[in-house]
Amino acid sequence: MPFNERSKHITQGIARSPNRAMYYALGYEKADFDKPMIGVANAHSTITPCNAGLQPLADAAIAAIKAAGGNPQVFGTPTISDGMSMGTEGMKYSLVSREVIADCVETCVQGQWMDGVLVLGGCDKNMPGGMIGILRANAPAIYVYGGTIKPGTWKGQDLSIVSAFEAVGAFMAGTMSEEDFEGIERNACPCNGSCGGMYTANTMSSSFEALGMALMYSSTMASPDREKLESAAESGRVLVEAVKKNIKPLDIVTRKSIENAVALIMAIGGSTNAVLHYLAIAHAAGVDWTLDDFERVRRKVPVLCDLKPSGKYMAVDLHRAGGIPQVLKILLNAGLLHGDCLTVTGRTLAEELADVPDKPRADQQVIRSIDKALYREGHLAILKGNLAEDGAVAKITGLKSPAITGPARVFDDEQSAMEAILADRIRPGDVVVLRYLGPKGGPGMPEMLAPTSALVGRGLGESIGLITDGRFSGGTWGMVVGHVAPEAYVGGTIALVEEGDTITIDAHRLLLQLEVDEAEMSRRRASWKQPAPRYRHGVLAKFAALARPANEGAVTG
Numbered sequence: 001m002p003f004n005e006r007s008k009h010i011t012q013g014i015a016r017s018p019n020r021a022m023y024y025a026l027g028y029e030k031a032d033f034d035k036p037m038i039g040v041a042n043a044h045s046t047i048t049p050c051n052a053g054l055q056p057l058a059d060a061a062i063a064a065i066k067a068a069g070g071n072p073q074v075f076g077t078p079t080i081s082d083g084m085s086m087g088t089e090g091m092k093y094s095l096v097s098r099e100v101i102a103d104c105v106e107t108c109v110q111g112q113w114m115d116g117v118l119v120l121g122g123c124d125k126n127m128p129g130g131m132i133g134i135l136r137a138n139a140p141a142i143y144v145y146g147g148t149i150k151p152g153t154w155k156g157q158d159l160s161i162v163s164a165f166e167a168v169g170a171f172m173a174g175t176m177s178e179e180d181f182e183g184i185e186r187n188a189c190p191c192n193g194s195c196g197g198m199y200t201a202n203t204m205s206s207s208f209e210a211l212g213m214a215l216m217y218s219s220t221m222a223s224p225d226r227e228k229l230e231s232a233a234e235s236g237r238v239l240v241e242a243v244k245k246n247i248k249p250l251d252i253v254t255r256k257s258i259e260n261a262v263a264l265i266m267a268i269g270g271s272t273n274a275v276l277h278y279l280a281i282a283h284a285a286g287v288d289w290t291l292d293d294f295e296r297v298r299r300k301v302p303v304l305c306d307l308k309p310s311g312k313y314m315a316v317d318l319h320r321a322g323g324i325p326q327v328l329k330i331l332l333n334a335g336l337l338h339g340d341c342l343t344v345t346g347r348t349l350a351e352e353l354a355d356v357p358d359k360p361r362a363d364q365q366v367i368r369s370i371d372k373a374l375y376r377e378g379h380l381a382i383l384k385g386n387l388a389e390d391g392a393v394a395k396i397t398g399l400k401s402p403a404i405t406g407p408a409r410v411f412d413d414e415q416s417a418m419e420a421i422l423a424d425r426i427r428p429g430d431v432v433v434l435r436y437l438g439p440k441g442g443p444g445m446p447e448m449l450a451p452t453s454a455l456v457g458r459g460l461g462e463s464i465g466l467i468t469d470g471r472f473s474g475g476t477w478g479m480v481v482g483h484v485a486p487e488a489y490v491g492g493t494i495a496l497v498e499e500g501d502t503i504t505i506d507a508h509r510l511l512l513q514l515e516v517d518e519a520e521m522s523r524r525r526a527s528w529k530q531p532a533p534r535y536r537h538g539v540l541a542k543f544a545a546l547a548r549p550a551n552e553g554a555v556t557g
Ligand SMILES: CC(C)(O)[C@@H](O)C(=O)O
Pocket: 082, 083, 086, 124, 161, 162, 195, 199, 200, 201, 271, 273, 447, 472, 473, 474, 475
């Protein structure tokens, strides 16, 4: 098939003369109409260090697309910064931005009949948003990640943005000096790039290597490093080839490749957000994929990488230790990966990994072999029980025993919980309930990094439970359970919890239970009233009206 099969609708024939007239204004020549039109969805932005390094990558990709015989067409996608909006009402726009980005990519690629698209992104929602847009349009596509930030340093310690969040709890508890508090704030983020542990952005980008939609090694390169530019250019070349060969995203993103991506997420100890985003990606790909599939993969895939937030190392260390291909090769050799899945290069995943060593290098501690795994099973557990009939997501790395039974401490918004934590009103053994923060109630499932980090910073990460119908940051760890469904706003059991009720979180038994008898629950249910919506206009109101529940990825389209 000719590689301008899609763009010919907008450029060929007598009736399309006016359309061509506008392309001439852009500098096109007659011969250009026989070339493929390749979108470059550029999320460059000076809002956040995650996206502020994207322009040189876009320029490198544009030049490579031109040199390979394509016509690049640049359009923008927005971003918000999770790290900056965290703890504020602005955080409610974060998940919403995933949908806005998906809509942008779909709208431009489809509206302009592009033959392919290279999507470039940095902050968390850029990756799933871009991928959802790619899948809806189903024109040949590749994902280019902006790259991780490098670690900051303070008094010999590696820092990330999460160090600054955890410092709040330590400083308020009086266990950190003002000098250290300010030193961490000034030095946590030393350059451009996405948050540097195995947090959400690095999790999602890493998973795209396993999915087959990004070049090998590309997701753990640091934003400022030269290899990132070269990889962006190579991505442009590979995409033009994919357009010529007509390799479409829906040929790549299948049930099997999603299973590969989820296996990789377990092996690297990735973010809880990946659960939400892969439900949404599967939905966009028309693949049947549920919470139970995550649990199925978790039971067979061990955690192999010692990465932050609960582990020791940063994404740059993972890159030096052999990157995602090394982790994938270990999984492939253990029979935990489908090697026959197609990738954007036209080769299978197994072919892409052919030259990768079978075993992790002896001179590094970041990637373990299967027999020396950090945890025998994956770390993203799906909990159910009367508090989460439709499921909830727990991250169980870094805990000696992921179980707690204790009195509920109930908050209907994040700020009052934060005040209680910082004022030392939450005691070891408590189970904090943060509710009315779900897809419809929040709306937008804000991330609860501020309270979870404040707990960790106070040394209470293992002794206090926290459940929410909102989300967590990739930087969150501790006895935490998010994505509780059904959410409070639609009358889920979490709405019926009262201060002092006994709650059990037990990841061994995959249980999230409210220990209140049925008669009392019925009484509470009968008197529960849905609160007024927090937003009646604008994009948050639109999201609240359309969003599916968390166990369906909180998708809107
Ligand atoms: C601010 C963070 C750490 O980047 C967070 O947004 C995440 O989800 O990882």
